[in-house]
Amino acid sequence: MPLNFVAKPNDFDMYKGGKEIMRARSSWLYRLRYIWFPLFALGPPAVLYIWPNSLPMWMIRISPILAMMSLMLFMWVLLQKRIQLNQSIQNAKTFVTPTAYTLDEKGFTQESAVELHRVRWDAFMDAQNTSQGIALLIAEAHFVTIPKTAFTSKEAQLDTLQTIQGWIKAAKASA
Known part of the structure; x- marks a missing residue:
């Protein structure tokens, strides 16, 4: 029948539904995929801070701040693109x-x-x-x-x- x-x-809502599906079905490696961004962004400044060699101290002090600001800008741009994509999908003629x-x-x-x-x-x-x-x-x-x-x-x-x-x-x- x-x-x-x-x-x-x-x-x-594709965003919420997809999030629930991925949370229930994906591995912990996939869920933690954004953790490597801060490691790569903060790794070089940390190395420079530990072994300063010949860099001026002001450059070493502001490098973590600049790295975090660039990381935050990158994540904000990705988030805005994702929001725009989800809105365009949800409002497409085939979905309404x-x-x-x-x-x-x-x-x-x-x-x-x-x-x-x-x-x-x-x-x-x-x-x-x-x-x-x-x-x-x-x-x-x-x-x-x-x-x-x-x-x-x-x-x-x-x-x-x-x-x-x-x-x-x-x-x-x-x-």
Whole structure:
């Protein structure tokens, strides 16, 4: 029996949902990937401070400040780019158009006035529940979503998640 839902895809906040997925599924090395920035930024000034050789003392004293300021500027630019990218994705025409989601034994279908996607269950790695809805993972950081506004209740969302996970397991077992 197919499951049918209707919602706007931008009801699923990609930034929050993606963050939850990465927090639950990624290794600690990936989560701590930004720690090496301060090490590389503060490493050379620390070495110069320990072995000053022939540099003037004022240069040695301000080098950590300059390194931190350049690091903060770099991180701020990255953050602004990421915010702009997320906003442009969330406001794209394909995300604001009401979309019909159909789930059956064959796969996942997402259809709106602008697009049509059909994916078989064996293409998905897993399905995960987030605060934004259900994410169907194709790869570690690539997923399609069903927003929580498509469901009438939290129980309906959890039942749908269990059904999807069963279909994914069955598709993997038969492949």
